[in-house]
Amino acid sequence: MILNDLRKALRQNIRDYTMYFLLFVIMAVFTAMTRGLFMSSRNIANLMNQTGYIAVLAVGMTLVIVIRHIDLSVGYLAGFIGAATAIAMTRWGMPGWATIPFALLLGAAAGLVTGFLVARLGIPAFVATLAGWLIYRGLLLMVTMKTGTIIIPDAFFNAIGNGYIPDVFPSESAFLPGLHKLTLLIGLAAIALFSASQIRARKSKQGYGFEVLPLPVFAIKLAFMAFVIGYITWIFAGYNGMSWTAVIVIVVVVVFHFVTTKTVLGRHVYAVGGNPEAAELSGISVKKITFIVFAAMGSLAGLAGVLYASRLQSATTKAGEMFEMDAITAAYIGGVSAGGGVGRIAGSLVGAIVYMSLTSGMNLLSVDISLQYIVRGVVLAAAVIFDVQTRKRRG
Amino acid sequence: MENVRTMSDHILEMRGISKSFPGVKALSDVTFSVRRGEIHCLVGENGAGKSTLMKVLSGVYPHGDFQGDIALDGEVRRFRHIADSEKAGIAIIYQELALVPEMSVYENLFLGHEIRKGSLVDWNATIHQSVALMKRVRLVADPSTKVKDLGVGKQQLVEIAKALSRNVRLLILDEPTAALNEDDCDNLLEILRELKAEGVTSIMISHKLKEVIRIADTVTVLRDGRTICTLDARKGEVSEPVLIKHMVGREIDNVFPPRSKKPGDEVVLEVEGWNAWDRALGRQVLKDVSFKVRRGEIVGFAGLMGSGRTELARSLFGNPDGYRVEGAVRVESTAADFRSPADAIGAGMAYASEDRKRNGLVLIQDVKQNVTLANLRAISKGGVVDSNAEVKVAEDYRKALNIKTPSIDQKVVNLSGGNQQKVSVAKWLFVKPKVLVLDEPTRGIDVGAKYEIYTIMNKLVEEGMSIVMISSELPEVLGMSDRVYVVSAGRVAGELPVAEATQERVMELATS
Numbered sequence: 001m002i003l004n005d006l007r008k009a010l011r012q013n014i015r016d017y018t019m020y021f022l023l024f025v026i027m028a029v030f031t032a033m034t035r036g037l038f039m040s041s042r043n044i045a046n047l048m049n050q051t052g053y054i055a056v057l058a059v060g061m062t063l064v065i066v067i068r069h070i071d072l073s074v075g076y077l078a079g080f081i082g083a084a085t086a087i088a089m090t091r092w093g094m095p096g097w098a099t100i101p102f103a104l105l106l107g108a109a110a111g112l113v114t115g116f117l118v119a120r121l122g123i124p125a126f127v128a129t130l131a132g133w134l135i136y137r138g139l140l141l142m143v144t145m146k147t148g149t150i151i152i153p154d155a156f157f158n159a160i161g162n163g164y165i166p167d168v169f170p171s172e173s174a175f176l177p178g179l180h181k182l183t184l185l186i187g188l189a190a191i192a193l194f195s196a197s198q199i200r201a202r203k204s205k206q207g208y209g210f211e212v213l214p215l216p217v218f219a220i221k222l223a224f225m226a227f228v229i230g231y232i233t234w235i236f237a238g239y240n241g242m243s244w245t246a247v248i249v250i251v252v253v254v255v256f257h258f259v260t261t262k263t264v265l266g267r268h269v270y271a272v273g274g275n276p277e278a279a280e281l282s283g284i285s286v287k288k289i290t291f292i293v294f295a296a297m298g299s300l301a302g303l304a305g306v307l308y309a310s311r312l313q314s315a316t317t318k319a320g321e322m323f324e325m326d327a328i329t330a331a332y333i334g335g336v337s338a339g340g341g342v343g344r345i346a347g348s349l350v351g352a353i354v355y356m357s358l359t360s361g362m363n364l365l366s367v368d369i370s371l372q373y374i375v376r377g378v379v380l381a382a383a384v385i386f387d388v389q390t391r392k393r394r395g
Numbered sequence: 396m397e398n399v400r401t402m403s404d405h406i407l408e409m410r411g412i413s414k415s416f417p418g419v420k421a422l423s424d425v426t427f428s429v430r431r432g433e434i435h436c437l438v439g440e441n442g443a444g445k446s447t448l449m450k451v452l453s454g455v456y457p458h459g460d461f462q463g464d465i466a467l468d469g470e471v472r473r474f475r476h477i478a479d480s481e482k483a484g485i486a487i488i489y490q491e492l493a494l495v496p497e498m499s500v501y502e503n504l505f506l507g508h509e510i511r512k513g514s515l516v517d518w519n520a521t522i523h524q525s526v527a528l529m530k531r532v533r534l535v536a537d538p539s540t541k542v543k544d545l546g547v548g549k550q551q552l553v554e555i556a557k558a559l560s561r562n563v564r565l566l567i568l569d570e571p572t573a574a575l576n577e578d579d580c581d582n583l584l585e586i587l588r589e590l591k592a593e594g595v596t597s598i599m600i601s602h603k604l605k606e607v608i609r610i611a612d613t614v615t616v617l618r619d620g621r622t623i624c625t626l627d628a629r630k631g632e633v634s635e636p637v638l639i640k641h642m643v644g645r646e647i648d649n650v651f652p653p654r655s656k657k658p659g660d661e662v663v664l665e666v667e668g669w670n671a672w673d674r675a676l677g678r679q680v681l682k683d684v685s686f687k688v689r690r691g692e693i694v695g696f697a698g699l700m701g702s703g704r705t706e707l708a709r710s711l712f713g714n715p716d717g718y719r720v721e722g723a724v725r726v727e728s729t730a731a732d733f734r735s736p737a738d739a740i741g742a743g744m745a746y747a748s749e750d751r752k753r754n755g756l757v758l759i760q761d762v763k764q765n766v767t768l769a770n771l772r773a774i775s776k777g778g779v780v781d782s783n784a785e786v787k788v789a790e791d792y793r794k795a796l797n798i799k800t801p802s803i804d805q806k807v808v809n810l811s812g813g814n815q816q817k818v819s820v821a822k823w824l825f826v827k828p829k830v831l832v833l834d835e836p837t838r839g840i841d842v843g844a845k846y847e848i849y850t851i852m853n854k855l856v857e858e859g860m861s862i863v864m865i866s867s868e869l870p871e872v873l874g875m876s877d878r879v880y881v882v883s884a885g886r887v888a889g890e891l892p893v894a895e896a897t898q899e900r901v902m903e904l905a906t907s
């Protein structure tokens with residue numbers, strides 16, 4: 001009975017679960033091959049910090065692909081904005097905290113330019129952003145030309161990509177020694193919040209007399225998610241705790257997940273992606289949505305630029321190289337569809353984690369870079385093939 | 396001996412066909428036999444399984460995806476692709492046409508089986524054979540015309556010619572006349588008769604019972620995925636009431652439900668001296684159009700296909716095609732200047748488009764998302780959608796319009812054609828407009844559902860809404876409207892109170 005319900009619930013969300021399954025397999029395989037090194041707190045913390053900028057870009061790229069466009073310019077845009085913040089700090093004396101709003105605004109402005117080219121002038125996004133790719137690459141080279149790599153001395157700024165949230169209790173205290181207590185608290189709070197919201201949603205559905213997951217299945221799902229969140233925080237807590245990068249990524253994902261799934265704006269984005277003509281006739285301005293999506297993408301590129309520069313504690317001439325391809329790959333592994341109108345933020349986050357886990361694991365095993373590219377390509381193709389097949393079967 | 400003879404009598408026998416989709420049993424144990432050389436019509440309500448049965452036959456759903464047997468000329472066949480059934484002489488023309496609009500007629504005719512000379516296409520032979528094919532279907536056009544420049548009626552003929560080019564023995568047409576005007580319908584039926592004389596067997600799905608009665612030798616009725624009966628027209632078994640009774644399971648007395656209230660006097664929508672030019676084609680599409688719609692009134696717009704009625708509606712509804720427009724529009728006596736469909740919706744207008752797949756629905760989204768799309772504001776607070784309220788709204792419309800779907804979470808692409816149309820209508824009802832423009836609201840809809848839609852229209856106008864109905868089905872325009880405007884070549888050729896509007900009078904104006 002329970003098994004049957006469980007199977008039904010699994011079948012209905014096969015694509016989501018497969019991605020988690022894929023992540024699980026990748027992690028298990030690498031853990032076994034590295035004798036536990038892969039799942040060590042230290043490696044996972046590093047992995048998350050490396051994933052940060054790709055995850056942030058993949059979130060934006062998901063929206064862009066959902067509305068049937070593409071943005072090739074974001075890699076070098078991120079690199080350029082990273083360099084711009086470095087210059088702002090070193091030459092103009094901008095305080096470290098101000099770089100984030102600065103980067104977001106600069107990125108949004110760049111995104112609006114792309115939006116103008118695509119929505120107003122009707123230039124295909126591929127071409128418009130290819131031009132952007134060239135231009136931002138040139139700009140990046142131009143501003144870093146004289147100095148070469150710009151070293152960033154600002155401690156606040158560098159903490160964004162390398163620092164961890166402070167702990168409330170000293171870690172030598174007798175209570176849970178060696179663990180990061182604030183991180184554990186956040187984890188517990190997240191579990192509580194998640195469970196409460198799920199229970200509330202279920203109750204409200206029942207109030208309307210709608211079908212809900214049977215209680216045992218619901219309980220299993222809750223317990224499983226609680227376990228996953230708990231386990232992740234446990235691993236984090238075992239090293240330095242939660243990193244600032246992780247905090248930023250979580251905030252971005254939560255905000256974008258909320259906007260895309262719960263708001264009118266989100267609905268409009270998916271409607272434009274699903275059928276622009278029908279959306280327009282339904283009173284949705286396709287142009288406006290295009291502007292908004294590219295501006296959001298630009299902002300996220302700015303944020304990614306900050307994350308990357310902060311991680312390296314410097315701005316380099318090569319920053320941003322291939323980021324757009326990594327972001328596109330992560331989004332496709334995460335289940336976005338090129339046909340438009342399909343793709344989820346949470347999926348792209350998992351896609352980014354899958355992708356970076358592969359990279360990290362293969363690096364730990366010192367797999368040759370040539371083979372790494374091939375493996376990544378195969379995983380991308382497999383994910384998309386699986387996607388197309390499951391979608392076809394369900395009609 | 397007897398047995399052998401009856402077997403060869405039938406070109407097609409489908410036995411015990413069952414086919415399920417998640418949550419839907421589309422066909423259960425369907426038996427369907429077609430005699431050689433006949434015209435066999437397949438009728439039934441929306442979602443009865445007609446299109447699915449034909450997709451089973453043509454290999455869209457390959458062998459193994461369904462239960463049951465298909466026998467051609469008494470021999471059991473297993474089609475794995477459409478190509479297999481094509482080889483066996485079966486051609487299917489879908490509800491939505493499958494032509495390449497940017498290609499010429501002759502390129503389309505031989506698309507996929509080009510005439511070759513060596514490894515190159517032999518264009519001269521192609522054009523030569525195209526001319527012959529076009530003559531066979533009486534298609535008068537230059538073979539090098541692009542398909543998109545032909546009217547729907549002629550495009551339909553191109554589809555048939557394309558089937559003929561593949562030496563078809565069994566021709567399947569899924570609602571071929573849904574989008575055709577009467578002349579084109581007549582022409583099409585005539586061609587089917589000629590093909591029959593040449594020995595081609597046809598299966599035609601249609602919701603237009605009059606033409607079914609005119610053309611069919613045999614009619615099979617499906618209901619809820621089952622064969623209800625097969626009737627022989629030559630034995631006089633086929634008539635409209637009989638068909639309706641078998642299709643719907645009950646009798647429908649009057650086709651147009653009565654209305655209890657008269658329209659008011661207050662003018663809700665007034666259009667004066669409306670002109671529109673298509674910039675791309677450099678052509679005037681609307682010339683000096685003026686009309687009025689009163690509160691609680693149904694105003695019919697009759698005319699031939701391509702007479703400019705859709706252009707009129709779209710240019711008034713925020714002009715999404717970017718025509719250059721000129722003229723005055725007043726909604727409840729306030730001058731209106733709609734820059735976008737959003738403006739028009741804001742002022743209380745709604746336009747349910749004629750082409751639901753292209754610009755009516757978001758096919759990959761589910762029923763509830765489509766129903767609420769144009770009025771998300773009504774079910775949201777502070778920009779956040781209340782998903783429970785949304786489900787409630789969608790459930791209400793599903794019940795009110797009797798939309799056949801396993802649940803409102805079903806993707807619209809999986810609904811039958813007629814049920815998609817109902818979703819499109821529901822979307823605009825939920826906007827609760829002052830003026831609702833319905834462009835071909837009953838295209839592809841079964842008799843029962845038509846009656847439901849008419850009933851809803853009556854209820855809406857009795858509640859004070861005004862409805863503009865654009866329709867190419869003259870009986871429907873005459874049966875439902877209070878007043879009729881006849882549009883011809885981009886201008887209003889005449890206005891008739893419904894009492895004076897007869898078929899002859901309207902057709903005379905429409906062709907003027």
Ligand SMILES: Nc1ncnc2c1ncn2[C@@H]1O[C@H](COP(=O)(O)OP(=O)(O)OP(=O)(O)O)[C@@H](O)[C@H]1O
Pocket residue numbers: 394395416417419420421439440441442443444445446447448799800808809810811812813814839
């Ligand atoms: N790909 C699919 N996935 C899920 N359900 C489907 C799919 N195709 C058809 N159905 C369902 O199967 C049933 C039969 O559909 P079908 O398209 O055959 O109806 P129909 O008789 O052609 O109706 P109409 O007159 O409206 O075109 C419907 O309930 C429909 O929702």
Ligand SMILES: [Mg+2]
Pocket residue numbers: 445446447490569811812813
């Ligand atoms: Mg159908």
